[in-house]
Amino acid sequence: MQNHTGEHILSGILHNEYESENVGFHLSDNTVTLDTSRYLTEAELLELEFKANRAVYANLEIRAEYLPDEELERLEYRSKKEIEGAVRIVTIGDIDKCACCAPHVHHTGEVGLIKITKAIKWKEGTRIWFLCGSRALEYVQTVFKNADEVARLTSEAPDKIADGVKRFNETIQSLKADLFQAQSGLMEEKIRNISDIKSDVILFESISNSKIQRNAVNALVERFDGVCGVFSTEDNTSYQYIIGSKNRDCREVGRFLNEKLGAKGGGKPEMIQGSVAASREAIIGALKETLDI
Ligand SMILES: [Zn+2]
Structure with a gap:
């Protein structure tokens, strides 16, 4: 429910503020992905993540209701397909209004952290991997543990490990060049000394x-x-x-x-x-x- 409600929050913001629609969604035990209709830049993705988490802090009420046809006709809402019969509308504050019959949490605060973990260009849009709540926290803990280990190995602060790894790579390249010179010299010498x-x-x-x-x-x-x-x-x-x-x-x-x-x-x-x-x-x-x- 945390991940599904998180998808509503991200999709609602994408629809309202980025003219980008949710055109595909996959939820499995370990990963959640969302495909967007428009490509999103790295800056837009960071901003989207900020906005989604701000909706969580606001602890907005999530309402689900069946609306009569005449009201539905006047209402603007997201829907993946034409729905026959009674339509259940899920409303998350002013963030999202979507036809959906799956279960959701009652307030956005229950979603917890919303973390985009990866994004790639996908057809005309972007495929976004994200995690919510306890899964997001576990992921951040794992990544932080790795960052901490790299920080120790490179003697850098965890938020500066890229600098440390770049420095290591430069050292390796320089040592490889030295080794190339030394081995080339040794081989030339050896060949000169063959009878x-x-x-x-x-x-x-x-x-x-x-x-x-x-x-x-x-x-x-x-x-x-x-x-x-x-x-x-x-x-x-x-x-x-x-x-x-x-x-x-x-x-x-x-x-x-x-x-x-x-x-x-x-x-x-x-x-x-x-x-x-x-x-x-x-x-x-x-x-x-x-x-x-
Ligand atoms: Zn839903």
Whole structure:
């Protein structure tokens, strides 16, 4: 009854002040949604929420009555469809007048908090998720508990946590850039130090960024005539690989890995990439059958 009466309050205000009609309503155990005929901006939604709660504080009386036909003809009221027979009109102060036969609370104060929890563009209008009374309070408590946790983790006040999360993201981006530089430098150094004895070169690394891996393969292909590959892993049990060559068709090596180790991947003759769930030893063992490593 709290949620249904809350819907009347929101719909009445939308009708009276926003030229927007309630064109759909869904009530389930956990969610309540209301679809409006006109799109509402974020500012309008905040204002609507304020106005709906002001109607709650006013503790308006809610009346339900069956009116005779001649009175109904003169009356302006919201109705979703043409109703046959006696029409029950539910009146909430000057907020809403609507044909409805469902049960409602007696005064708007009983609705409690009306909280819009989400809104998205829906057809020509807006789909609004909202909660009333005890459900609204439980929702706010859950959100506040989460905000409090984020506040603790970011050392910000609960109403400033977005600033804290933005700062964290900036730090992560900056650290990622540093890591990229450091790993790129290490790979270049490592490639410089490989002896020229072999023509095929396969490296096993733990690289955080596939661009570094690709750059490394390109640098190897420039220096060595055979097949050059970099296998990258985080857990030593599965690898992401990139293999390149200027003289040999890499797809042959890819097919070989697929057949021997159940790898997945493919690409062009000059470069392939994919993944394989196998140990470093198993990969080396398999590749030794087709490469000079
Ligand atoms: Zn109703």
